Amino acid sequence: MDTADDFFLDSVIQVRMPSWSRGRIAVVGDAAYCASPPSGMGTSLALTGAYVLAGELAHHAHHGNAFARYEHILRPYIARAQHLPPGVPRIASPRTRAGIHTLNTVLRAASQPRIAKALIRFPVPPADTFTLPPYGI
Numbered sequence: 001m002d003t004a005d006d007f008f009l010d011s012v013i014q015v016r017m018p019s020w021s022r023g024r025i026a027v028v029g030d031a032a033y034c035a036s037p038p039s040g041m042g043t044s045l046a047l048t049g050a051y052v053l054a055g056e057l058a059h060h061a062h063h064g065n066a067f068a069r070y071e072h073i074l075r076p077y078i079a080r081a082q083h084l085p086p087g088v089p090r091i092a093s094p095r096t097r098a099g100i101h102t103l104n105t106v107l108r109a110a111s112q113p114r115i116a117k118a119l120i121r122f123p124v125p126p127a128d129t130f131t132l133p134p135y136g137i
Contacts, residue, residue, distance in 0.1 A: 010093065016082060021067035028053055033078040041081045048130060049074060055135035077130045 001007050020032040029046030053070045060066035094100045109115050 014082060014084070020071055024063055026053060026063075026067050026070065033074075033082065035078075035081040039081060039084060045078065045081055048077070048132070051132060055133055058135060073133065080129075 015034050017027070017032060020027050026032075028049040030042055032049060033045055035041040035045055049070075052073050053066070056066040056069045056073070057063065060069065091099075091103065094103050
């Protein structure tokens with residue numbers, strides 16, 4: 001490994017936290033609900049989560065109540081975004097030359113407009129399936 005000029009090592013993990021807050025601390029984005037790189041939902045979830053957390057904090061006198069509502073509102077959407085079909089992390093991080101070739105072929109095909117349009121809603125929910133609460137902020 002020390003002398004290889006083409007060595008690559010990476011890990012793909014997904015963290016699922018049982019709670020996104022403790023005491024006066026709450027987490028958002030990948031720290032709270034990383035949907036995994038293959039999902040393509042990281043930015044959408046982070047922005048949505050920050051908006052909901054800010055809205056709930058603005059509407060509750062006690063942070064504990066705001067944190068509870070934040071989780072209640074977002075958990076179903078986050079759970080759908082975190083669900084990856086079996087094998088997706090392994091497919092996105094192939095270990096063999098054949099796997100790399102297959103991934104590259106699939107990515108090339110997915111870049112074609114017709115195929116991309118068909119794949120746009122697979123495998124996670126699109127960002128527009130969540131209705132933002134109207135906080136009036």
